Amino acid sequence: MSLQLLKALFYQRSARGLIYQLTKATWSEHIASRAHAKLFFCTTSSHAAASPTQPKTWGSKKQNRSVKLRAKAADFIMSNPEIEAQLAPLRERVQEQGNLVRSLKEAGAAELDVKKAVAELKARKKLLEDKELALTPSVVSFDRAKMEDLLKRRFFYDQSFAIYGGITGQYDFGPMGCALKSNILSLWRQYFALEEQMLEVDCSILTPEPVLKASGHVERFADLMVKDVKTGECFRLDHLIKQALEKLSKAKEATPALQAECEDIIIKLDGLNKQELADVLAKYSIKSPLTGNDLTEPIEFNLMFATQIGPTGLVKGFLRPETAQGIFVNFKRLLEFNQGKLPFAVAQIGNSFRNEISPRSGLIRVREFTMAEIEHFCDPTQKDHPKFGNVKDEKMTLYSACNQMDGKSATQLAIGEAVSAKLVANETLGYYMARIQQFLLAIGIKPECLRFRQHMSNEMAHYACDCWDAEILTSYGWVECVGCADRSAYDLGQHTAATGVRLVAEKRLPAPKTVEVSEIVPNKQALGKTFKKEAKTITEALAKLSLEEISRAEQELNANGQYKLILADGNTHELAKDTISVKHSSKTVHVEEFIPSVVEPSFGIGRIMYALLEHSFQCREGDDQRCYFTLPPLVAPLKCSILPLSNNAEFQPYTKKLSSSFTKAELSHKVDDSSGSIGRRYARTDEIAIPYGITVDFDTLKEPHTVTLRDRNTMKQVRVGLEQVVGVVKDLATARTSWEQVVAQYPVFEQQEATK
């Protein structure tokens, strides 16, 4: 059977024409690909350093400062020849370096040379992209400090355990943040789990070490840091060096030569390995920026939170760094639940954890976060998608690897064309990209601030997966919010190798076929005689040998009369010719086993939420102290406010009645019968993004009973019957009608004063 398994591991990746082979040697590319494909992996993990871009943070990194959000960048630039003229030399320099990288790789140049060229390419790309943003007219003037103040004041979210001094990188969601998150997740379930009839699962957070060893996280999911030798204070190495060299080159006594040297290192920082970084540290005698003390050698710090499961202290576990592994280890059960049929998709929403060395950028880089992940399992040779036709005309902003290497900007393309042109690897990947876009736009992300950026796979040898990140433009720059990757058979292969449990699917062959089977037949008696107790272990090890190893055994037996078996624990045994023989036979098979491919869309809910808050933050014209969020009714935390015009007792029964009808209709709402003018109370409800507001006023008391209904965004009001208003708000909140339609149907109302 291992023949078929091995065969399954070698398969043609049709769309790109690459042969992909799963071996131990390709692990580093794989984890790198995973790092790229995954949220939160990209900029913080040193193993992701081969990535040519650090797309998440190339805007201003300074927090709590007024920054300008620039959008429609690509569109604007492409249509403005003057700006394009300024960018042209930068584009050229990127393209030149891109070509160099390509030619080095084609010529099979030394790895180090390729790496250096890639680092230079990244630096040139960054210059271009910074310039692009700087030349783009502000579409929105965005004041981050003002928004953060509002978010804190109305407790959308805030630092956890603040009364105990707080913990960086951890946030508590207050009533409005929690409701927004929960509405986003509920829409996500509708868009993905329900629409695609996915299998939703809910797996454990605490994960034993062997699982994360197999996935590669134990060994490689680490950042480099140094410690202050006296205080123990920790610093992320790359951040520290950058900061130190910037300071050095800005010093009065810095020579032009030193400045150039520092700049060169900063540009290439991401491409340097542990030793090279240690050398930089030594060369410039970099000390702790806080105390001036000496620093330790670079230390690899694993980003997983470790703990012990059970009381013995012997079972090491981690808090999961992603939800995906829970799905992979359950693959067999899930395939069985799906009656053995492929393709099928599994969804999971849950918390993951990473022990950041220095969390920052608010919700964007945190230690505890909610993810929504999908693993779509399919036959590697059949990556078409039955519903692709439904989305093929969806226009996407695609920033391809090619464009990135050529210094070009993103292009607009229908996803159908992108797949036809093989720009996007296959229909399944394309289908999810389109659905991700539809979902993000539905919750209120601005279309002009959304792009899909392809990972630059051609910079890396054997890079097998195609991967596109949905990036959203925020005041922190373009932030990777959803990864969408074709991860091939990697994960299931790793867990199969680690456990011996074959995480495979079967398909019927078009016609039965005969296969050659080689196996080692142990002579039990002879083995027992020679090896006593060890015989059982040896027999088991023999049964697990790969086809390759069996053929090596056969050669050794023929050449030397014995075969040297190496056990998993490192012990070796010399097996003489009388103890084993190699048997060849042929067998008719009707089905073929294969490891399914996985397409993985992975959503960072906190990041999406943050971007959405930025995109929907507004101030009233002429009164920049009156801020509000234009969150769409579908995701707004509360759907409606109910405000009596004043504290006149006559209003009370109407307010109560409305509130209970809203509860019955399952519409979240807020009654605000506090004192304060109606305008002031509306401003308060605007701050927490309530899209509609009802006022019970003196006309409500008269027959026919009516109330006013106000729209947050336009501040326009209409007059609606008391009995109808719940239905109208329900239709608005579920997007079955629009405010424009409501205005067309009901009489417009001009605001009255409480003193009437």
Add this chain to the structure above:
Amino acid sequence: MSLQLLKALFYQRSARGLIYQLTKATWSEHIASRAHAKLFFCTTSSHAAASPTQPKTWGSKKQNRSVKLRAKAADFIMSNPEIEAQLAPLRERVQEQGNLVRSLKEAGAAELDVKKAVAELKARKKLLEDKELALTPSVVSFDRAKMEDLLKRRFFYDQSFAIYGGITGQYDFGPMGCALKSNILSLWRQYFALEEQMLEVDCSILTPEPVLKASGHVERFADLMVKDVKTGECFRLDHLIKQALEKLSKAKEATPALQAECEDIIIKLDGLNKQELADVLAKYSIKSPLTGNDLTEPIEFNLMFATQIGPTGLVKGFLRPETAQGIFVNFKRLLEFNQGKLPFAVAQIGNSFRNEISPRSGLIRVREFTMAEIEHFCDPTQKDHPKFGNVKDEKMTLYSACNQMDGKSATQLAIGEAVSAKLVANETLGYYMARIQQFLLAIGIKPECLRFRQHMSNEMAHYACDCWDAEILTSYGWVECVGCADRSAYDLGQHTAATGVRLVAEKRLPAPKTVEVSEIVPNKQALGKTFKKEAKTITEALAKLSLEEISRAEQELNANGQYKLILADGNTHELAKDTISVKHSSKTVHVEEFIPSVVEPSFGIGRIMYALLEHSFQCREGDDQRCYFTLPPLVAPLKCSILPLSNNAEFQPYTKKLSSSFTKAELSHKVDDSSGSIGRRYARTDEIAIPYGITVDFDTLKEPHTVTLRDRNTMKQVRVGLEQVVGVVKDLATARTSWEQVVAQYPVFEQQEATK
């Protein structure tokens, strides 16, 4: 201001007439009360040992064995004089001991004597309860092994990381388990968060040590264990002793005296402290049951999972053992969000963790679990509830502390009567108890298997909170599934004390009043001269002194001319008369500060789910291999199945059309177009609790197009128009109509065969 704070800490607990004072000395009762009030705390924590009952596991503890579920116990017994006659002597023995406990406490007997009497009371209660169950005729014959087999086979849930050998006490929820859980939670949100307009929050799981020190978890949330000195294997001490003594007393050579001795210890085990347990260990030379090796001394094992936050290794953190603390530490923000008004309730759904020494009983005792907790904050003097009138007639099965002490069984009472009679402490507590019951019955818990058991507060000194557990009868016995406790001001008081941040609310006084204020006025110059750098610390410490301490300072100054100040770090300073003085003044205040009381309903979602699965597990009459779950449509994982009668291609368009209409209507469903007879496919959908099934058959092809609609529980079918069926199922799934109504409206259909 500390005067008001202190005043707030002394308040009359009106319903019981007890004076409650929050001091350090009452901590142990508090944590014990918390242990009682909280799910998952009760049977595993040694600090809960003062509890007179271990209600969760007094049924058979042996898993995977056929057991009988007995229900309607109370009702049946009360109405059966024959059985009552058998129980009478046991009831008498409980009552006798209950009276002894009461009289000991009244007489102010030594703590140890009271403890021993309570342990004996518990033992007698257990005998009575075991007998009660043994005499109750089986209402349902329940085969746990069979149900567990089905749950595993159809992947409702199963052990996590099974391909890696699995981890005890951790479970992954597969598609059906996950959907069931998510439907239960969604109904929970409707019943509580939406209906009561609660503030829902979502707080961090990783919690820094100081927070859990203040809550008492670091010090006391522990079980006792011993280790095998050679292998390191761990055993929970109480389990181990019980097992060893049972074995000892069953041995052939055991004398009657030894047997009696062993039995006596086993009965009193829960009441023994660490030293007493160590003595038992030594006296009977108890060894490891697995190896016969010696055991260590008893070790306190904290049940929280520890980890380090950040890279320094210096910030110790834990995975939260409950979600409640996240709410308490955010109290100020939440009160502000609610515009400073009380009462208000905060809800949180989330995962909590406890590192059980030996998890068991499936979903009932696990290491990682979902809780749904509510903290209702109110003025301690105003515990009435505006909506109590809505629930006052709700009939409840109440097992009061009195009845437990008197050897009586539970009684049926309307919650209104229970509150009027002061059996339940106040309206707010009563309101939540009734709502908990309504919720549990709505999801499908059998009313005859639900009771509310009061904690026996009168067995403990100064036990201030009233607490009732919703217990559900399962094959493991009565399982505590929801705790509902009046926790007074304890939690907010602890965090206030730990942080200095005053977690208090204000209320306007009926009339302004004049209060005496005492404060220490430092002479800054003199202090600076004497204490230099330390002066600042001293001044700060002086500002924090309690009223009591200030009056002590005044006395010392008058008597000795100096005051000995003890700092938090243990250092002391002698302050002479010239450095400080005590100032008395009077002040007119309009508002009063107070620490709100908390009423806390706390739901263990996994336990409720497990109980629900047991209650809804059924086998078809005459075919005990055809099992199914009668889960109500509201919580059933999928609402409908769509089955083509055969794989005839003509059925396909109808199946597809139905599926997409169901998706549009947001109805979860499953298309099963696999081969296999229609009956067999229905049996498969019954197994995963799908309440309704549609068959597309040959009549569907004819005009007017119709399908059959089948009810899982009755297996009856009706014929419904193709266009109407989605609406019918939607109404059924949302409980807007019943199957009986559907049968009355549509023609009944008799099953046809696929071969037609």
